[in-house]
Amino acid sequence: MTEPTGRFTVRLSNFEGPFDLLLQLISQHELDVTEVALHQVTDEFIAHIKAAGDQWNLDETTEFLVVAATLLDLKAARLLPAGDVEDEDDLALLEARDLLFARLLQYRAYKQVAALFAELEGGALRRYPRSVALEDRFAGLLPEVMLGVDAAKFAEIAAAVFRPKPPPSVSLSHIHMGRTSVREHAALLRIRLAGMEDATFGELVADCEHTLEVVARFLALLELYREDTVLFQQEDPLGELRVRWTGGSVEEAAEAAERDRAGVDDEEYR
Amino acid sequence: MASDLPDLTNDRDLQGAVEALLLVVDSPIEVEAIADALEEPVERTREVIERIAERYTEAGSGIDLRRTGGGWRFYTRDRFAPFVEKLLLDGQRAKLTRAALETLAVIAYRQPVTRSRVAAVRGVNVDGVIRTLLARGLIEETGTDQETGGNLYRTTELFLERLGLSSLEDLPPLAPLLPEVDAIDDM
Amino acid sequence: MASDLPDLTNDRDLQGAVEALLLVVDSPIEVEAIADALEEPVERTREVIERIAERYTEAGSGIDLRRTGGGWRFYTRDRFAPFVEKLLLDGQRAKLTRAALETLAVIAYRQPVTRSRVAAVRGVNVDGVIRTLLARGLIEETGTDQETGGNLYRTTELFLERLGLSSLEDLPPLAPLLPEVDAIDDM
Numbered sequence: 001m002t003e004p005t006g007r008f009t010v011r012l013s014n015f016e017g018p019f020d021l022l023l024q025l026i027s028q029h030e031l032d033v034t035e036v037a038l039h040q041v042t043d044e045f046i047a048h049i050k051a052a053g054d055q056w057n058l059d060e061t062t063e064f065l066v067v068a069a070t071l072l073d074l075k076a077a078r079l080l081p082a083g084d085v086e087d088e089d090d091l092a093l094l095e096a097r098d099l100l101f102a103r104l105l106q107y108r109a110y111k112q113v114a115a116l117f118a119e120l121e122g123g124a125l126r127r128y129p130r131s132v133a134l135e136d137r138f139a140g141l142l143p144e145v146m147l148g149v150d151a152a153k154f155a156e157i158a159a160a161v162f163r164p165k166p167p168p169s170v171s172l173s174h175i176h177m178g179r180t181s182v183r184e185h186a187a188l189l190r191i192r193l194a195g196m197e198d199a200t201f202g203e204l205v206a207d208c209e210h211t212l213e214v215v216a217r218f219l220a221l222l223e224l225y226r227e228d229t230v231l232f233q234q235e236d237p238l239g240e241l242r243v244r245w246t247g248g249s250v251e252e253a254a255e256a257a258e259r260d261r262a263g264v265d266d267e268e269y270r
Numbered sequence: 271m272a273s274d275l276p277d278l279t280n281d282r283d284l285q286g287a288v289e290a291l292l293l294v295v296d297s298p299i300e301v302e303a304i305a306d307a308l309e310e311p312v313e314r315t316r317e318v319i320e321r322i323a324e325r326y327t328e329a330g331s332g333i334d335l336r337r338t339g340g341g342w343r344f345y346t347r348d349r350f351a352p353f354v355e356k357l358l359l360d361g362q363r364a365k366l367t368r369a370a371l372e373t374l375a376v377i378a379y380r381q382p383v384t385r386s387r388v389a390a391v392r393g394v395n396v397d398g399v400i401r402t403l404l405a406r407g408l409i410e411e412t413g414t415d416q417e418t419g420g421n422l423y424r425t426t427e428l429f430l431e432r433l434g435l436s437s438l439e440d441l442p443p444l445a446p447l448l449p450e451v452d453a454i455d456d457m
Numbered sequence: 458m459a460s461d462l463p464d465l466t467n468d469r470d471l472q473g474a475v476e477a478l479l480l481v482v483d484s485p486i487e488v489e490a491i492a493d494a495l496e497e498p499v500e501r502t503r504e505v506i507e508r509i510a511e512r513y514t515e516a517g518s519g520i521d522l523r524r525t526g527g528g529w530r531f532y533t534r535d536r537f538a539p540f541v542e543k544l545l546l547d548g549q550r551a552k553l554t555r556a557a558l559e560t561l562a563v564i565a566y567r568q569p570v571t572r573s574r575v576a577a578v579r580g581v582n583v584d585g586v587i588r589t590l591l592a593r594g595l596i597e598e599t600g601t602d603q604e605t606g607g608n609l610y611r612t613t614e615l616f617l618e619r620l621g622l623s624s625l626e627d628l629p630p631l632a633p634l635l636p637e638v639d640a641i642d643d644m
Contacts, residue, residue: 059368062368106391107392107393109444110372110376110392111375113378113379113442113444114368114371114374114375115371116442117366117374117375117378117433118366118371120433120434121366121371121433121434122365123348124338124431124433125365126348126351127334127336127345127346127347127348127434128345128346128351128354128358128477128480128481129343129344129345130293130295130345130481131296131481131554131556131585131586132481132483132585133483133585133592134294134545134550135294135533137538138294138538138541138542139592141545142545142550142592143545143546143548143551144551145551145552145593145594145595145615146551146552147552147553147558147561147619147620148552148553148558150621151621151622151627151628152629154558154562154620154628154629155562155634156401156404156405157406157407157558157559158562158563158565158566158634159405159631159634159635160401160405160406160559161559161562161563161578161579162631162635163402163635275539276536282516282517283517285518285519286517286519286534286536287519287537287540288519289537290519290520290533290538290540290541291519291537291540291544292519293520293531293532294533294541294544294545294550295549296550296554296589297554299549303544303547304544306547307540307543307547307549308540330469330470330472330473331472331473331476332474332475332476332477332478332480344480345480346477346478346481347477349463349473350473350474350477352462353474353477353478354477354478357478357482357490357491358481364580428555
């Protein structure tokens with residue numbers, strides 16, 4: 001599974017090759033993400049990392065986490081049950097899927113730009129600027145010195161200089177990717193609950209393939225509860241959890257779902 | 271100006287004067303500031319600066335006159351870096367981290383842009399990176415977003431200098447890397 | 458040395474290398490130090506330096522390569538001094554550079570502190586910057602380090618005044634700004 005070059009490659013029943021290529025094929029619609037066994041990809045990646053011993057690559061691991069999280073989102077969106085094509089839900093789902101594609105492409109584009117930046121910086125770092133104290137004969141002419149910053153900003157600068165170099169560990173911050181997932185599931189639940197009015201938690205997660213999706217859906221329900229659009233009912237501890245929709249009409253739910261899906265971007269760009 | 275001053279109508283003396291000024295600046299200096307100090311037209315000054323830069327390059331000089339971050343500054347020519355590093359000993363400078371580069375990439379192309387928008391593109395929390403980039407002077411605040419009230423950020427001239435770019439226009443277009451850029455803008 | 462380095466047996470490349478070194482040195486540098494960095498014989502190095510100095514003079518360059526106090530350094534050529542003075546009075550160098558500001562920050566929060574400790578924190582050579590800060594009256598010497606014998610530096614009253622503080626105790630504490638482990642990971 002690991003090429004001599006040390007790059008991570010994937011071997012599945014329907015695909016074999018570098019991880020990057022897998023991603024490319026999916027983003028070009030030449031391979032259906034629902035047919036990719038992500039748990040196998042993950043297993044292979046973990047094996048790849050283990051095989052490398054202490055030599056594992058932080059960049060590669062970070063990239064894998066980001067891409068895997070995106071693929072998971074993508075797959076979750078694709079796996080949701082589909083009815084008639086004219087169905088509002090389906091259209092919304094299609095949009096959600098495209099959004100995820102777009103996000104993936106966008107992320108990759110910026111990653112390429114970042115690589116270019118690294119190259120430019122590398123070139124610039126080989127050119128040392130002239131930065132020397134003024135000749136004595138001019139020193140007296142200097143105007144009164146200005147720092148150009150206040151005390152708070154000065155402290156920020158000091159903090160940036162003192163900030164330690166990153167320890168060689170995987171950043172957990174990528175788990176924030178999960179938030180996207182929760183938003184996505186909240187959108188889905190709104191539309192579904194508005195139609196059903198009343199459902200058990202079991203019914204709401206029946207189509208989930210992975211534990212992570214069930215968790216995301218549960219978190220989404222808590223979000224909806226917080227904004228007073230659902231009510232919970234549970235007769236006894238560990239008993240069946242019933243969820244009742246109180247968030248208005250199907251149309252209103254669909255609108256709210258749109259806002260969920262567009263998320264942060266929508267608030268800023270319109 | 272006094273009459274015993276070098277005669278700057280003469281190109282050779284104008285070149286000398288420009289070189290003298292460039293030798294004492296400690297950050298990139300704009301053509302206008304040089305032209306002001308010499309009381310010469312900006313256009314003529316610009317031509318002379320460009321001619322000096324060419325002359326140094328043709329001569330294979332160890333001095334490289336470059337325009338970065340909107341101004342001109344003397345740098346050592348890149349091929350001599352190993353010798354410079356040997357002399358300065360601890361000369362080799364820290365590179366930007368991958369997280370910093372990716373965050374700068376988003377800000378550079380989307381500026382002015384809010385923190386949450388950057389976080390959405392990168393898929394991770396960017397608060398720590400943004401704070402460090404601010405403190406290092408690579409980005410700066412530029413007002414607030416009318417709708418969300420979030421701070422807007424843009425890249426600085428120091429950022430351009432750091433990458434050796436003379437202006438943001440030198441950045442390659444994002445479109446070829448991003449086929450559906452219009453669609454994404456609507457996200 | 459590696460084979461992709463400029464070929465210094467060639468006079469043109471040797472001149473370029475010498476120019477690159479002279480551009481970044483802050484105080485007069487001896488021929489021997491240059492020859493060491495280039496791994497060239499002292500005699501040949503001296504000849505090249507003298508040739509560069511002559512060439513600059515003949516060309517009427519604004520850069521004057523002169524030997525003073527046992528070492529060589531780039532100076533602005535005398536006749537162009539009035540323009541340099543005008544530039545300086547125009548306030549081109551009124552503001553501290555980023556490098557100077559960062560160095561000042563380390564000294565302010567770690568004082569009294571030696572030059573080598575500041576260099577270790579910043580990861581770059583700070584000699585020139587420290588000289589600038591001294592010249593601008595923002596820092597001053599305050600004895601020597603018992604262990605290393607290096608000069609110790611501290612900030613001055615002028616520094617406090619410029620920052621609008623009445624005493625060092627008013628400097629904002631750093632602890633709340635040094636981020637939690639997450640953000641550090643991110644950089």
